[in-house]
Structure formats: structure tokens, C-alpha cells
Amino acid sequence: MHKFPLLKDGINEELLKKAGQKVDDWLKELFDEGDLTKVDNITSFSFGSATIQVMVIPWHSEDVLVKIFSYLAENVDPCKVAGDYLRLNSDLPLGRFSLIFDNTVMFSCSLPCANLDRSEFVGALQTVAAYADQYDDILKEQYGSEPCARIQ
Numbered sequence: 001m002h003k004f005p006l007l008k009d010g011i012n013e014e015l016l017k018k019a020g021q022k023v024d025d026w027l028k029e030l031f032d033e034g035d036l037t038k039v040d041n042i043t044s045f046s047f048g049s050a051t052i053q054v055m056v057i058p059w060h061s062e063d064v065l066v067k068i069f070s071y072l073a074e075n076v077d078p079c080k081v082a083g084d085y086l087r088l089n090s091d092l093p094l095g096r097f098s099l100i101f102d103n104t105v106m107f108s109c110s111l112p113c114a115n116l117d118r119s120e121f122v123g124a125l126q127t128v129a130a131y132a133d134q135y136d137d138i139l140k141e142q143y144g145s146e147p148c149a150r151i152q
Contacts, residue, residue, distance in 0.1 A: 010061030019064050019113040020056040026121055027054065048133035052125070056113060066116060068124050069108035070132035073139035076103050081143045094127045097135075105139055107131050 085097040095109035109124045
């Protein structure tokens with residue numbers, strides 16, 4: 001039996017910097033100068049009614065992640081939205097819906113970045129942008145911001 005290596009804790013600062021530069025370069029190729037906003041290590045752009053954010057974050061000692069995400073709706077009722085979006089997750093080819101701590105729905109995709117190529121990055125970017133633009137309005141329309149008594 002062959003064993004695969006376990007992930008080792010640690011931050012690879014050199015790879016984090018190199019991957020961040022690679023992602024920045026690709027974004028500059030894909031967008032006009034005024035389309036991108038960069039604050040700290042997060043670059044964002046608008047796509048339809050959604051704002052897409054991109055960041056490179058530590059993962060383990062030998063790799064980092066590029067995380068592409070969009071916040072879709074705030075203060076949703078988790079009792080109403082959770083089941084529907086968990087079902088959608090099972091059919092998605094790439095990316096996932098999640099409910100974060102303040103009942104905000106997010107759509108995101110994270111990819112290992114050490115060997116990431118441009119087509120993988122663009123595919124993830126297109127996926128997040130398309131789903132975010134489609135579902136931000138649906139979420140706001142279908143799921144109110146009434147508090148849910150069962151989940152606090």
C-alpha cells in the first residue's frame with residue numbers, strides 16, 4: 001500500500017508572494033485598469049450585480065490557495081436557505097455556497113496555487129462570477145431577512 005504525504009503546517013511566504021504576483025498579473029491581463037480595486041491582499045471587481053473578490057491565502061507549508069468569492073445576500077434566514085443551497089452544492093461542477101457566521105450567503109471556489117495554470121484560474125473566476133451574478137438577486141428576492149428562531 002502506498003501512502004500519500006500528509007500536509008505539513010506552516011506558511012510558505014515565498015510561494016505566497018509568488019502566487020499573489022501570478023494572480024495579480026492574470027487579473028491585469030483579464031481586466032482594464034479601472035475595473036479592479038485592490039485593498040490589502042484582496043482584489044475585487046464588479047460582474048453584473050455581484051462583486052467578486054480574489055485573494056491568495058496560506059494553506060500549508062508547500063502550497064497556498066487562491067480563493068475567489070462573492071458575498072451574495074446578508075441576514076438571510078438560515079432555516080429557509082440552508083437546505084436549498086446544500087442541494088445545489090451537490091450538482092455544482094466547481095465552487096460552493098456557504099453560510100458564514102453572520103447569516104451571509106457566500107459563493108466561493110478555492111484552488112491550490114503552486115501549480116495553478118491560467119485556464120484553471122480563469123475557469124474558477126468565470127464560475128464564481130456567473131453564479132454570484134445569477135444567485136445574488138435570487139437570494140435577496142426569495143429569502144427574507146427575518147430572524148430564524150431555531151438557529152442563533
